[in-house]
Amino acid sequence: MRLLVVCLGNICRSPLAEGVLRARIAASPLAGRVELDSAGTGDWHVGDPPDRRAIAKAREYGIDIAQLRARQLRGGDHHDFDWLLCADRGNLRDVRARAPEGARARSALLLEWAGVPGVTEIPDPYTGGPAQFEHVYRLLDAAAAGVIARLATAGEQSRPGHG
Template identity: 80%
Template sequence: MRLLVVCLGNICRSPVAEGVLRARIEASSLAGRIELDSAGTGDWHVGDPPDRRAIANAAEHGVDISGLRARQLAALDYRDFDWLLCADKANLRDVRARAPKGARARSALLLDWCNTVTDGEVPDPYTGGPAQFEHVFQLLDRAADGAIARLREELGLRG
């Protein structure tokens, strides 16, 4: 199973989601069964590390995202991934509008897919401060629990 987490610039929400999900997956019976990446719909930050505030906040929770680099959603992602999991409705609309003919990947709101919040969005903390980055981390941490449960069920694994 291949998952791609998508936000706007790939420097705040999606790299934190990738880091939290990766840490949880690697510590579970799903280790080695799930491939994970993140991307942005925009190209402004391609090649940049995550926002320093996102790196610091994730590190406070034992998650290292400092080695990640931003990239833009590409046409091949629609073929190479099973799910494109979007931080908010605007990104979901963009992802669906950009889908090339014959796209294989399905798309959904991340929090919906994780059975965390119906029709839920992960707010962009970019213009905020530490409290906004912590709020996003907490949302994504709870979403990771739901993602693990869903992935175990989809792959027919117990515990």
């Protein structure tokens, strides 16, 4: 399974999501079975590391995202990934509008796809402070648990003798 997390600039939400998902999946029965990456719909930060506040928040929870570098969503991503999981509705709209003919990847809001109850969008913490980054981290941690549950269930159903 190949998942791409998408936000606007690929310096706050999506690299933090990539880091949280990598850490949680590595510690789960899905370890080694899920490939992850992140991208932004915009090109403002291409090549830049994640926002220092996102790096600090991840580090606070034992996750290192400092080596990640921002990149922009490419047409090939619609063929290379199974799911393009978006931070908010604007990102989802942009991802779908950029889908090339014959795209195989499906797209959805990350929180909805992961089954996180009560909230559908991850707010952009870029203009906020520590409280906003903490809120985003908590949403992403809940999303990671939901992603693992969804993929583990799907894996069980696709094995012989299951569903």
